[in-house]
Amino acid sequence: MSDCGEKAVSVIGFIGSVFSPWYRWSGRKNPANHCCINVATYGKGGRFTMTDRGASALRVTDDTLQVGPSWMHWTGDSLVIDIDEISGPPVISRVRGQITVTPDYLTGTEMLLTPEGTHVWRPFAPSARITVDLEAKGWQWTGHSYFDANFGTRALEDDFSYWTWGRYPLRDGALCFYDATRRDGSELAVGLKFDKSGNIKTLNPPDKTTFKRSLWQVRRETRADPGYQPRQVKPMLDAPFYTRAAVRTRFEGEETVGVHEALDLNRFRSPWLKPMLAVRVPRRANWRF
Numbered sequence: 001m002s003d004c005g006e007k008a009v010s011v012i013g014f015i016g017s018v019f020s021p022w023y024r025w026s027g028r029k030n031p032a033n034h035c036c037i038n039v040a041t042y043g044k045g046g047r048f049t050m051t052d053r054g055a056s057a058l059r060v061t062d063d064t065l066q067v068g069p070s071w072m073h074w075t076g077d078s079l080v081i082d083i084d085e086i087s088g089p090p091v092i093s094r095v096r097g098q099i100t101v102t103p104d105y106l107t108g109t110e111m112l113l114t115p116e117g118t119h120v121w122r123p124f125a126p127s128a129r130i131t132v133d134l135e136a137k138g139w140q141w142t143g144h145s146y147f148d149a150n151f152g153t154r155a156l157e158d159d160f161s162y163w164t165w166g167r168y169p170l171r172d173g174a175l176c177f178y179d180a181t182r183r184d185g186s187e188l189a190v191g192l193k194f195d196k197s198g199n200i201k202t203l204n205p206p207d208k209t210t211f212k213r214s215l216w217q218v219r220r221e222t223r224a225d226p227g228y229q230p231r232q233v234k235p236m237l238d239a240p241f242y243t244r245a246a247v248r249t250r251f252e253g254e255e256t257v258g259v260h261e262a263l264d265l266n267r268f269r270s271p272w273l274k275p276m277l278a279v280r281v282p283r284r285a286n287w288r289f
Contacts, residue, residue: 001143001144001145001246001257001259002043002132002141002142002143003141003142003143003144004141004143005233005234005246005257006043006044007041007042007043007044007132007138007139007141007143008041008042008043008143008234008236008246008259009039009040009041009042009099009130009132010038010039010040010042010236010237010244010259011037011038011039011040011072011081011083011099012036012037012038013036013037013038013065013067013072014034014035014036014037014038015031015032015035015058015060015065016028016031016032016034016035017034017035017036017038017050017052017281018152018155018156019050019242019268019277019281020034020036020050020052020277020281020283021273021274021275021277021278021281022034022052022278022281022283023052024155024274025274028155030055032055032058033054033055033285034052034053034054035052035053035054035055035057035058035067036050036051036052036053036067037065037067037068037070037071037072037081037083037085038050039070039083039085039095040236040237041095041134041139042234042235042236042237043138044138045136045137045138045139047087047091047093047095048087048088048237048280049085049086049087049088049095050088050280050281051068051085051086051281051282051283051284052281052282052283052284053067053068053284053285053287054284054285054286054287056286056287056288057284057287059071059289063075068284068287069084069085070082070083070084070085077102077103078100078101078102078103079100079101079102079103079147080098080099080100081098081099081100081101082097082098083095083096083097083098083099083134084096088279088280088281088282089279089280094135095134095136096134096135097132097133097134097135097136097139098133098134099130099131099132099133099134100130100131101125101128101129101130101145101147102128102129102130102131103124103125103127103128103147104125104127104128104129104196104198105125105127105196105197105198106124106125106198107123107124107125107126107194107198107200109122109123109192109200110122111123111178111190113150113159113160113178113180113188114159114182118152118153118154118159119150119151119152119153119154119156119159119160120150120151120152121148121149121150121178122148122149122150122151123146123148123176123192123194124147124148124149125146125147125148126146126148126167126173126174126176126192126194127144127146127169127173127174127194127196128144128145128146128147129142129143129144129145130142130143130144130145144169146167146174146259148167156263156265156268157265157266157268157269158183159182159183160180160181160182160183160263160265161181161182161183161264161265161266162180162181162219162262162263162264162265162266163178163179163180163181163188163262163263163265164177164179164180164220164221164222164260164261164262164263165177165178165179165260165261166222166223166247166249166258166259166260166261167258167259168249168251168256168257168258169256169257169258170193170251170254170256171254172195172196173193173194173195173196174193174194175191175192175193175194175203175251175256175258176190176191176192176194177190177191177205177222177223178190178191178192179208179221179223189205190202190205191203191204191205191223205223206223206224206225206226206251207223207224207226208221208222208223209221209222209223209224209228209229209230209249211229211230211231211232211247212231212232214238214243214245214262215235215238216238216239216240216241216243218240218241218242218243218262218263218264218267219262219264220243220260220262221262222247222249222260223249223251224249224250224251225250225251225252225253228249228250230247230248230249230250231247231248232245232246232247232248232260233245233246233247233248233257234246236259240267240273240276241263241264241265241267241268241273242261242262242263242264242268243261243262244259244260244261245259245260246258246259246260247259247260
């Protein structure tokens with residue numbers, strides 16, 4: 001998010017594009033054949049890009065993930081992301097430029113989201129600075145950011161019915177809340193606080209508090225001090241099964257605005273949704289370097 005709060009960007013590198021209908025229709029047998037670098041920009045002139053590409057577009061080394069014309073490269077102290085994508089409807093245009101994420105620190109923390117370890121979360125850098133330099137007027141800015149990853153060996157909708165996640169900056173660090181309802185009825189409820197040196201404290205998080213549903217009526221909740229009502233302050237991504245927004249909440253008396261996500265996997269597993277997603281997620285099976 002930009003320091004002024006007016007703009008934001010999300011970049012996700014997928015090997016096995018979990019939200020791609022093409023990957024689902026393929027039977028999810030070959031993750032490398034459904035790879036993607038998804039870029040979404042939020043604010044005036046925002047765009048959304050998510051092209052499902054075939055295995056010929058994928059190149060991976062110890063420090064680089066390349067998918068077709070875009071790539072991410074770890075320099076040793078920063079993650080440099082070079083973007084050259086085409087946005088989807090309603091505005092089709094080129095999204096090109098460079099984004100640099102520089103962590104304040106790196107963690108070795110890894111958290112199992114299911115007891116058997118079929119899904120794992122890695123908060124590599126819960127606190128970082130970001131520099132955005134895109135080839136579009138007004139899309140040159142700096143701000144605060146984070147860098148994390150998820151890994152899985154089963155489909156999300158097979159193990160979860162709903163989850164919500166939030167990362168909130170603090171004066172002395174950052175908060176991450178991860179809550180999920182598993183298919184077996186058990187609950188994941190994790191709160192982590194990271195100080196400016198990367199030290200981690202496991203929290204007994206405050207109660208979950210619901211707030212206004214998204215435009216597609218996806219249920220939303222996050223953690224907040226008793227009696228405090230969280231609220232959306234900036235819309236970002238709004239889909240029938242998924243929502244991302246800047247949300248204001250309060251923890252131990254400190255108000256903070258962070259990125260919040262909610263995912264309804266009962267909706268996502270519905271077959272009627274996949275053709276809708278295909279409009280926003282084009283398939284480009286062949287690529288030549």
